[in-house]
Structure formats: structure tokens, C-alpha cells
Amino acid sequence: MKIILVPMISFVIFSRYTDAIVMKKVILTAATSKGAVCLDGSPPGYYIRTGTTSPNNWILHQEGGGWCFNEDQCVLRSKTDLGSSKGWPPNVTYSGLLSDDCTVNPDFCGWSMVYIGYCDGASFSGNVENPVNWKGTTLYFRGARILEVVINAVLEAAGDNIEHIILTGCSAGGLATYLHADYVRSKVPSQIPVHAIADAGYFLDAPNVNGEMHIRERYQYVYKMQNCTGGVNQDCIAANPTEEWKCFMAQYTYPHITTPIFLLNSRYDTYQINFILQLHCHAPNCSTDQMKEFMKYGNEFLVAAAPAITSKSNGVYIDSCQIHCQSLKEIPWSKFIVGGQTMRDTFNAWLTNSTAMKSKVVDCAYPCNPTCLLNS
Template identity: 80%
Template sequence: MPSKEAARKSRKKENNRAYYEAHRESILSERKDKYSSECRSQRHANEYYKNVTASREKSAEATKTSFNKDLAKSRIESAERQREYYHQDLEKSRTEVAKKKREHYHQDLEKSRVDSAESTKEHYRKDVAKSRAATRSSTSKYYFSNIEKLCKESKHREDPIKWNGSILYFRGAKILEVVMDAILAAGGDKIEHVILTGCSAGGLATYLHADYVRSKVSSHIPVHAIADAGYFLDAPNVNGEMYIRGLFQYVFNMQKCKNAVNQDCITANPTEEWKCFMAQYTYPHIKTPIFLLNARYDTYQIGNILGLNCYPPNCTADQMKEFENYGNEFLNAAAPAISSTSNGVYIDSCQIHCQSLTPTPWSKFIVGGQTMRDTFNAWLTNSTATKSKVVDCTYPCNPTCS
């Protein structure tokens, strides 16, 4: 029989084996749980990183798409702005070019007028002498023995006005009255014939004051008038604006012209009295025999009433149409003169303003086979040998203009 000691040792050994087995199982179980936990964590981590990567890629793609859209939109907007700026700059450039051309045209026109005025002044006596000699040598019996230069169309205003620190007086009507009184007092009984004339603003004054001059001269003395380049039209400019009408209205009111223009015209236009300051409206009321001398394409009117900023034929097709239309408007406005049975008319198609004070237009321009001089003489003398009324064809038909 084994001893108690041996039995005790055997039990102790069994207990130790059981303890170690249980401890071993516990350790293995812990390791297994830890491994399983680590595996799950790894899977979770892999899924997390996978999701993060996918999210980042999706976000990057969305950002890229949004960026491309914004970039495209920005480029389109930039292109639109650049296009808008381009058209604005182009329009501004065109406006400036047109403005410069207009300024240059008016500068050239003004220079031409100044040069023409200087030339006229320098050669005035010589030209008048030639004109008188040419007229005397023609079939006409008439030539200008006296030329009185007055203050053009300026009327009468008793009270002066202040302008830029200066005092201005308008005494045209008073001057005309004094000049007529002086002429009549100096030799009224020797006057055989009175011919009233004027050029440009003086031509307009001839229309406005012909009947007044007639009233100052004895009834047995014949009085005639020849108005050169004074038939300024009440017409729109190239922009459709009635600029010249406003100018004439202003001068009429500022100079208080009502009592110094044709009173029959004033009576006929009680609500538009300013019209009596323009030839086309005054003409039907003039009783004095009068001869209309005017260029159909008057250079002053083309530049300052129509406002054409080119000089034909160096114009565009549209500008030439405006030019031609103005010539037709002139003929329509001059219809009362053209249809008159007692007054004379000479309308040429030359580009010129005043024509009667120099020999070349007066004696060399030809319309219907006649010069101005011969046509005026035919009207003045009631001659049937030549016509007393001629109207030229459309520009540029007349070779004698050049």
C-alpha cells in the first residue's frame, strides 16, 4: 500500500498539472481573443482607410469637376467682358474718329472761308472793276455804280446786352435807315434805278429789307433786288435735328426783330413770328421785284445746316444720299420763286456760297446755256432773248463749276 506521503505528493502533482492546464487554457484563450480582436480591428481599419480613400477620391473628383466648371464659367465671363470692352473701345474709337473728322472738316471749312474772305478782300476792287467792265461790255445796260455795304441781317434792339464782359449793340435796322436817308439826302433826285443786293447774311437781309428800301425811295424810281446765297433752309441736319431753326429763333428773339422784318409776313404768322427771319417764309410776302441767286448745294448750308462732315465727291454712299436729298429740299423750298411769274431765279449745282461779287461765277458759270449775268440782265430788262429763270441739273452735272 502506498504511504500517505506518496499519496499526498501524487495529489499535489495532479493539482499542479490541472492548474497548469487551466492556466495554459486561460493564456491560449486570452491570446485567441486578442488575436480575434486585432483581426477585427485590422478589418475595421482596412475598411475605414478604404472608405476614407474613396471619400477623398470622390471629394477630389467633385472638387475637380467644380473647379473645371468654375474655370469654364470664369473664362466665358472673362471672354464676355473682354468682348464688351472691345466693342465699347471700338465704339469709342469710332466716335472719336468721327468727331476728329468732323472737327477737321469744320477747321478746313473755316480755313477755306477765311482764305476765301482774305482773297476776296485782297482782290475786291480788282474783281469789282473786272465785273463792271464785263457787264458794261455785255448787252446789259446795268452795272453797279455804287455799292453800300451794310451790317448784314442785324436788326434793331434799343437796349444793349452784356456778353463776356462786353456791351453789344444791335443797330442794323437803324444803320440801314440812316444810310438810306444819307443817300437820298445827298442825291435822291439824281437816282435813276436802285438795285439792292447782299451776299450770305447780306443776301438774307436783302430778302428781309427789300420792301423797306422800296418804301424809302420815290415811287417813280424802279427798285429791284438780287439776293445772293441768302436762302438758308429751315431743314434738319443729318441727325434729324432742327438745329438751324433753333438758332434763327434765338437770334430773332434776342435781337427783338419783330418790328424790323416784313410786316405782312408777321401778320401771316402770328404764332410763329420767327419764320419771318428766314427767306423761304418771307419770300411769298415780298412785293419788291427780287432775283434769287443761290447754289443748290450751298457749301455753307451743307456744312452748317445739314452738318455733312465730308466734301463731295469724297463721301460715303449714305453721305452722298444726304447731300443729294438736301439739294432736292432746296428746290422744294425755293418753289415759290421758281413758280413766280415776275421774279428771277438762277440756281446752279456748284459747291459754292457767294457768287455775285467775283467775275468767275458771275460771268463763267453756265446753266441752261446762260451765265448769271445774262440771266439777271434778261430779268432786269424784261428781255425775251434769254430766260430770266434757270435751274441747274443734279450734282455733278455742270462742268463749268470746276
């Protein structure tokens, strides 16, 4: 029997308030002269905190928040903080990987931190030259320009003493990490190490419960609508000349990324289960047939993530918790355990080439991991 589906939600608004670190807003007003603007034409910006013990080491986090899958959704989005910088607060706070609490984040608590505001609706990838008038509203698709001006501004702020960069992001920002890791790498001198950790950005090109490739169609439309050809991994574009849209998806971009990158994801990511698989239940409160689909998707995720799992150089942390975005939350970052290791310790082991711990761990199938309950 075919399952009746509810309409797909176009984007998720992530709160800029959690706990710990305070970061101050920087709005790049001059960027408007370069056409680098949010959906509504307002200037882009970022939040910054200078590090204490390691101020020359930088973490650059790209905000998440889904996508607008068509012009109507982009109009709605342009009236929110995910499409306009007009309402952004002067300060924000975050935990996990961006925390200054060394009990939560011992390896990076003293680093300088940047949180890049997301207001373009296409993971910082679009570049349409002329404004788009849609039903009386003017839209700007300029995400690639936003990323360029922000990275330039951050590198200028960092100065000549910069020693290390980690690019990261969750959700749409996690996808952006896959898409732009090599671009950021190209912006800094080769002697400066650049690494990436992509959180919850490995969205599958997979069918829903009715066998429909609906998510593919949506990504294809975003890619075309926002003219993302020049704003994604160019080696991927060269490898897919007749299917460029694939380069807007992590599983097709991943094999072309040359920057060292760490995959952080749940194999039962709640966003993917709800909006890609379109299975609207939370295990174990699902029917027998729904649980079959749920478990099947977890296996499909591992198959799609095989290039990362089998990579000889990149890192992996795949848990079986029902969650979306983990690196900015204290409990997942420092207390979830897979293979006897937390994600923060696994990431650091990979980053430092430590042999004390594994740099790649993959969880067993749901519901095997009791530490997932810590987040409930």
C-alpha cells in the same frame, strides 16, 4: 447710326479784297446820336463809287458774314470787322456784279456802287433799345437802325436824279436782301424802279444729317436776342403772329415780298451743306451714305425754293456748283453756265424783260455741270 457733329461755326469772315473796282469808305459818325451803331458801339458806314456812264443808277450791296447765334459769339464778333467799324480799311475792291470792268460786268460796270458794311450780326434786323452788358462787355443790337441811316445817307448822296436801284447782298447779306427789299422800296418814290438780287441768302429751315432742326433753334435765338420784329418784312410778321421767327428766314419771307426779286443760289451751297446739313465732306470725296444726304439736300432746296421757281414775275438762277456767294466773283458771275446762260445774262434778261434769254433757269443735279470746275 447717329453721326457725331462738330460745333457749328458762328460766322464767316468775307475778305473785303478781291479785284477790280475801288470804293471809298464813308463812316457815319453822326449816326451814333440816333443809336445806329455796330455791336461794339462804333459808328456804321459804307463804301461808295460814283458811276461813270450811268451815275444815276445805283447798286446797293449788303455785306455778308454769318451771324452771332448767342451773346458769347456776339462778344467775339464785336472784336472783329464784322462787329466793329474801327478796323475797316479806307478803300475796298470787288468784282462780279460790282465790277467796273465791262468785260466782266457789261450791264452794270458804269453804275454807281455802294457796299454796306455789316457789323450788327443779325442781317441788319435787330433793334434792342438799351445796350446789353454781357460778362463785362457792352453790346449793341441795332442793325435795323444801321440800315435806315445808311439808306438815308445814300439816297441823300444820290440826290434827285436817281433813276434805278438794285438791292443785293450775299450770304447774311443775301438773307438781308430778302428781309429788307420791301423796306428799301418804301424809302424811294414809287416812280423809281427798285429790284433785288439775293445771292446765297436762301438758307433752309432744314434738319441736319441726324434729323435735328438745329439751325431753326439758332435763328430763333438770334431773332429774340436782337428783337428783330420791327426789322423784317412786316407782311410776313402779320401772317405769322405766333411764329414771328419765321420772318428771319428767306423761305418763309419770300411769299410776302412785293418788290421784284431774283434768287441766285447753289442748290448745294457749301455753307448750307456744312452748317445746316452739317455734312462735313466735299463731293465727290464723301462716303456713299454722305452722298445720299448731299443729293437729298439738293432736292430739298428745290422744294423750298418752289415759290421762286414757280413765280410768274420773279427771276431765278440755281446752279449745282459747290460754292457759297457767286455774284461778287468773276468766274461764277460771267462764266458759270446753266441752261446755256450765265447768271449775269439771266439776271439782266429778267431785269430788262428781254425775250432773248430766259429769266429763270434751274440746273440739273450734281455733278452735271462742267462749268462748275472753272472755279476749282
